[in-house]
Amino acid sequence: MKQRKLKKLKLKKKLNSNRVILALVCLVLGFMIAFSYRVTQSENNDEQITDRQWEQNLSLRNELIEQGEKNRELQGELKKKQGKIRKIEENLAKEAQVFFNLAEDTEKYRMFLGKVKVKGSGVQVTLSDGEYDPAEENINSYLVHEHHVFKVVNELYIAGATAISINGQRLSHNSYILCDGPVITVDGKQHPAPFKIAAIGDSEVLSSALNITGGVRDQLVNDQIVFSLEEKQEIVMDPILGS
Template sequence: MKLKGKHVIFSFIFLVAGFLLALGYKIASEEPKIIRMNDEELQEELEYQAQLNNIDQENKELRAELESLRSDIRDFEENLGGQEKQLASYIEERNKLELITGDVPVEGPGISVTLSDAEYIPNEENVNDYIVHDLHVHLVINELLASGANAIAINGQRILGDSYIACTGPVITVDGKQHPAPFVIQAIGDPEVLQASMNLQNGVLDKLVSDHVEVNIKTSDHIQMDAVFSSEGW
């Protein structure tokens, strides 16, 4: 019985091996199949390929044009940004000049410094030593300007960069217009800074007091000044 079993197994192995050999020979003996196209189909395929190539070339050209446009836009935006900064600088400079020339009205917080002649004058003293002079007005204006005042007026008259202040007897003349005492000098700017500059030790206030000038300083949340032409009735 054992011998017959081996014969069955060997027979099965030889059968499978023979089948595989026969299958391999058949596959090896077959010629490879080639897809053949007629002339019309070949021409159609070539046309499709040419169209694809053209589309690919057009896409490359469009991408290059798009990148060029993006570059132009970036350059334009950078140029525009520079122009906006330059314009803002021009506007800021113009506003500063208008404040200096008094061409526009101005308003804001600031301080008022009132200079008055001394109320008591001893009989033996010189009267001129107890009244306000143009020197005192100049001291106050220069101190306020040095402390950042944006605009200054005396008794409502705007002070310009080239304003002329001089004594004319008991009054002072500002650009040809006379003002009697007391002289109210208004300055628009940071009230705390302006007031502190006036109260510096051995500063303007001490000088005025030593010259017998009565001084009153007060801050204000709102000071309004007309333009030069408006204040002069032009």
């Protein structure tokens, strides 16, 4: 009887130890399965995040390529428009220069026509009749005639005079000068000697043109005309009435 009891006790202890071992094995196996599942899930999650990021990167890269192409197209359009703007600016500059030249020419024409008041430096030439000579039968030999005045006026215009007056009466583009005995008529108005011919322009150039050897001055002196020349700092001429 005692031996049976001992065998039963030993069998129980052995069963209990086997159960403990089995439980430990199951516990370890469960832990390993759980750990493996977690690792697998983590790897799957990592793979999904990586794929998503790659898709995002690819999308962003494509957008950057599209934006780069658009930028190149816009830069091309910008260059074309800048070229057009430069052409327009060049044309405007040319037009501005043309208008400026036209304005200058218009002012010169107005000055030449006597439509505007002018002032500036210049010269004044005085032509007086020669001294009376009883031995001279022809009185016209020492009087100032219209051709004498014409010589001075023409030479002044050639030398660059912008405006000319005779005894204060301004000449225009269609002025006429006639000789009527001891007086001359300018545009219908008579003037006695001496005749003061004023001209606006470069005084040195005008003086040199009149004083050149064999020029107007010498010719008038040879005709017994009293010739005097004076440079002026300022000469003022009013516009012609009715011009």
